[in-house]
Amino acid sequence: MADIFLTNTLTRKKEKFKPINRKEVKIYTCGPTVYRDIHIGNLRSYLMADILKRVLLYNGFSVKHIKNITDVGHMRSDPTTSRLRGASETAAFDPVIAEALKKGKTPHEIAKEYTKKFRDDEKALNILPADNFPKATEHITEMIELTKGLIEKGLAYETNGTVYYNVKKFKNYGQLSGNTLDKMDKLLEAVRVSSESDKKKSVDFALWKKADEGHILQWDSPWGKGYPGWHIECSAMSMKHLGDHFDIHTGGEDNIFPHHENEIAQSEGSTGKPFVNIWLHGGWLLIDSKKMARREGETFTISEIVEKGYNPLSFRYLTLMAHYRSRLNFSWDSLKQAETTLNNLYRWVSGLGQGFGDKNKKDTSDFEQNFLEAINDDMDMPKALDIVWQLTKSDVDDDSKLKSLLKFDKVLGLDIQNAEQMEVKNISDRITKIEIEKLLKERKSAREKDDFKLSDKIRDEIKAKGYEVVDSKDGQKLKRIIN
Ligand SMILES: [Zn+2]
Incomplete structure (x- = not known):
C-alpha cells in the first residue's frame, strides 16, 4: 500500500x-x-x-x-x-x-x-x-x-x-x-x-x-x-x-x-x-479577497450557482484547482473559467474513441503512478488535475486514456463517465441545447410522417451546431462533433 x-x-x-x-x-x-x-x-x-x-x-x-x-x-x-x-x-x-x-x-x-x-x-x-x-x-x-x-x-x-x-x-x-x-x-x-x-x-x-x-x-x-x-x-x-x-x-x-x-x-x-x-x-473561501460572511450579505449558495446556469460540478472543479489548505478566492469569473476548463475536459472525453486510437502507443502507468503520488501528498489536487491534462495531451491510445481517466474520476468526482451529457449542460451551450432539443422534436415528428427530406434537412441544421444525430432503437442520440 x-x-x-x-x-x-x-x-x-x-x-x-x-x-x-x-x-x-x-x-x-x-x-x-x-x-x-x-x-x-x-x-x-x-x-x-x-x-x-x-x-x-x-x-x-x-x-x-x-x-x-x-x-x-x-x-x-x-x-x-x-x-x-x-x-x-x-x-x-x-x-x-x-x-x-x-x-x-x-x-x-x-x-x-x-x-x-x-x-x-x-x-x-x-x-x-x-x-x-x-x-x-x-x-x-x-x-x-x-x-x-x-x-x-x-x-x-x-x-x-x-x-x-x-x-x-x-x-x-x-x-x-x-x-x-x-x-x-x-x-x-x-x-x-x-x-x-x-x-x-x-x-x-x-x-x-x-x-x-x-x-x-x-x-x-x-x-x-x-x-x-x-x-x-x-x-x-x-x-x-x-x-x-x-x-x-x-x-x-x-x-x-x-x-x-x-x-x-x-x-x-x-x-x-x-x-x-x-x-x-x-482554508476559507474568500469573496473579493474577504472571508465569506453572512452578516455582510456576501454569501452564495449552490441554488444561486444553478440559477445562473452553471453546472454545480464547475464549483467542485474550482475547489480542486486550489490546495485545500490555501484560501480560495471565489468570483463569478473564476467559476466561469473553471466551467470552461471542465467543459473542455468533457468535450475531450466524449471525443475519445472517434478515430484517434492508435494501439501500440505508450501505456498509462506513469500517469497513474504520478496521479497516486499527487493525491497521496496531502491531497495535492491541483497537481492531480495537471496530470489529468498531461494525460489528455499524451501519446497514449484513447482506450487506455479513458480507462485511466475513469479511474482518476473516482477521486475527482467530476462525473466523467457522463461526459457527453455533462458537456451540453454548460452555460455557453445552454441556448444551443434548447435550440437542438426543439430541432430534435421537429425531426422526430417529420420522421413519424415519413418526411425524410425534412428530417435530413434538420439533421444538417443540428450538424451545423456541432452535433451528429444518431438514430437508434431508443430514439435519436446526440454525439458531439470533434474538430
Ligand atoms: Zn463540530
Whole structure:
C-alpha cells in the first residue's frame, strides 16, 4: 500500500497517515447547522472531506464517515472568546428557535427542511454521503452523560443551572489552536466582558445551559431544564459513532478555535486518552479577497450557482484547482473559467474513441503512478488535475486514456463517465441545447410522417451546431462533433 501524507493541525506537520485499524479508517466531519441554506464556503469544507474519503478509498481502505447535523443551534453566546482566534459569529440566542418563531414553524420542521436542502447540495456536488448523519437532538442523553462525567472528574462545575468546563483544570488546553491559558488570560484582560458572571473564569465555556422561560428547545437534566452547548455535541456524537479514539476529524479553519480545541478538552478530559490522531482543516473561501460572511450579505449558495446556469460540478472543479489548505478566492469569473476548463475536459472525453486510437502507443502507468503520488501528498489536487491534462495531451491510445481517466474520476468526482451529457449542460451551450432539443422534436415528428427530406434537412441544421444525430432503437442520440 502506498503512503498517504496529511497535514495535521495538531502537530503542525505534514505526516504519514497511520490508521488506528487497517480495516477501517474513521472520519468525523463537523456538519451543518440546519436553520438556513449552507453557503459555498461550508461546502468547500465538505468537498475537502469528500476528497479525503475518496483518496482513502482509492488507496484500498474502508472508511466510516460521520457528519453531524446541528439541529439545536450553536450556542456561541460568549463575546469574550469570540474575540480570540477564529470565532467570528456571535449569537446570543438559538438561531433555530429565532427562525422558527419568525416563520411560525416548529424547530423540527425547519431543521428537516434545511437538512434536505443540505443533502441535495451535497448530491449536486457529487459529495459521497456520510455513513451516518447523527442529529444533535437525538443525542441529548449522551451529552448529559458526558457533562456529568466531566463534573465527577472535577473538570466542570455547575452554577445556577448552567454547567461550565473549567478550562484551567485541563493542562493540555491550547494544544490545537495555540490559544493556551496564559495567552488567553492576556487577551481576555484586554477585552474584559463579564456578560456571564457565573463563570469562575471568563475562558470557561458552557457544556450545558439553563433554559430561559419560553425557550422552545429544552430538555430535563440533573441541573434542571436546559440545552446543550455546541462543542459538547460533537464530542458526544463522534465518540458514540466512532469510539473514544479515532483517525481523522475535519472542519474549516474557523473551527480550530474554540470549537475543536474545546472538543479535545471535553473528550480527552473525559476519557483520559487521545481523542483524534489527525485534525484536518480546510482554508476559507474568500469573496473579493474577504472571508465569506453572512452578516455582510456576501454569501452564495449552490441554488444561486444553478440559477445562473452553471453546472454545480464547475464549483467542485474550482475547489480542486486550489490546495485545500490555501484560501480560495471565489468570483463569478473564476467559476466561469473553471466551467470552461471542465467543459473542455468533457468535450475531450466524449471525443475519445472517434478515430484517434492508435494501439501500440505508450501505456498509462506513469500517469497513474504520478496521479497516486499527487493525491497521496496531502491531497495535492491541483497537481492531480495537471496530470489529468498531461494525460489528455499524451501519446497514449484513447482506450487506455479513458480507462485511466475513469479511474482518476473516482477521486475527482467530476462525473466523467457522463461526459457527453455533462458537456451540453454548460452555460455557453445552454441556448444551443434548447435550440437542438426543439430541432430534435421537429425531426422526430417529420420522421413519424415519413418526411425524410425534412428530417435530413434538420439533421444538417443540428450538424451545423456541432452535433451528429444518431438514430437508434431508443430514439435519436446526440454525439458531439470533434474538430
Ligand atoms: Zn463540530
